[in-house]
Amino acid sequence: MKEFIYLDTAFLHSFIAQENNGLPTTSSSEYQESETKSNQTGKNNQLVNEGQVEASSGEFNIPHILSTPSGKLKYKLGNIRTTNSSISLTQLEAGKEIISKQLHDDALNQFEDYLNKNNLLVVAGNKSEPGDFILIKGRFTIFDIDHLSDVMDPEKISFGIELAAHAQLQTLLQVAATTNDNKIKNHIRSEQEKLKSQSKDMKKSLEQVSGVLSYLKNVLPNSSFLRIGSFIAPLKQEHLRESSKELVFKYGKSSLEITLLGKFTKIFDNFINTEDSTKESPIGGIVSFLESFDELFSSMGILKKGDKIISPIAIYFE
Template identity: 25%
Template sequence: MSDNSEHKEIIYLDNVEMSSTLAQLDHGLMESIQRGNSSSNTDESSKSKNGGLGASAVLKAELSASQSSSESRTESEQKFVNVVFNDYQLDMLIDDLIEKKMIASVEKAGAGEFVKINSGFDFFDFNILAGLNPQLYVIFMKLTHQSSESIKDTKIAFKNIQTLGEIFSSIMPNTYLIKTDGSLSMLERNNFRMNQGQIQMLSGSNRKITIIGIVENTALTNDRGMDKFASGDLSKIGGIMPSFADTMLQSIGILNNGDKLIKPIAAYL
């Protein structure tokens, strides 16, 4: 294994995509390991339950309490093992992709190719913008004795921001965006290792991020059939929302012509 020993603050990991890719690269090795773990856990559970058969009511209660405590401890230990195992899998994946020369540069990568990006970044969470309550900011400004004109302007500004968040949240629900030079990554909310408050600390960070992912498309290089749809060809209806999203993201400066659209497998600082 190559030197991947530097500390990684892993903030995002798509375990399904990572395991699938590793299974294909390593001919199912990871899947076999996981099945072995699952079988072992099942055996342990069976042994624990069978141990209480035929005991008195008091003994059964004690065994039940002991089993409950043991299961809680085992679950915690298993969670720790899973995290360590997944981190190890990520190192294996990076090594495999490098060894097999499967990582393309962002500039030259085509759809379906792997990329490894290391860059400064901008982070966008439209879900939290959609949840803004402009009236709360008005109340706060009144408490701090701001002028009526300033309060009015601020309320309008926050309302516009909220509307923008609602639009993008409806187009890309439960999705965060990370913009780097030449790419835009769309990250599934449930794959983050950070809570909502911690995620907000990413905004405005001057750190560099590393993203391992797959290029899904190139932005704004075609109209995804929208010209045909506009002329009445309903077979291109599937291109409406992607084209709309591209146009909206471009209009606010997040997406540029030729940017690679990335489905991340992992992201770390």
């Protein structure tokens, strides 16, 4: 049984459509769920026109129409217009549910059968080239830049730093209050200054790390990655079965083994690909400086030269 944490349904839909000359259109009435939404608007317009002329004596005369010595003339027109409009939307889930099951539950198996039948699947450990579909099994690490940014946020974590520094300062002050030894008091004052300085330095370091993470979010295609050895796969949020933060919390650097099926796209060299001629141009100094980020990212365990980039199709436990 496969327990999926990632499944690229868009890729599998494309595969099924190409293999079957279109997506399956069969449906069944075994299961049906309907949702009806109605919106009704009504408008009633009534027009009443009334005219009346009355004379108690004398003659009221309208040539060729009415002649009376005395009387009352009433003219009344009543016209009621009513407009009712109704819009009803009904969505049936029967066909959608069954087609979804047919595509998602079995599409990956069909794709794996297709790869094996045509000798297109390479198992990690064997020779592989960019463009190959590859199956990788092993221990994994999930890295999420957004989660790390929240953890290392200077504004959010500064309160904790100040609280810890304050607690240590209070301890030193209590010790100072119990002694008359000037040497001890001078040492305590020195330690107090060190704590204040360390607190400032830590905040500054956090701000620098936050800046690097912000830069990473701009230059990388995704904020979440999965690493198995030298293989690294960027994860699209819409194909994850659980949020990336939840995966980091549940697994992190897990001792469990996971299976990754994907396409080997390239071997990572550096973040900024430049020609030698570019380095000799007026912006060459900037380019050389940016290339130094490669070492930083490597030390953080994100990407390093020689890593194999995998476009993931399915990631699951067995």
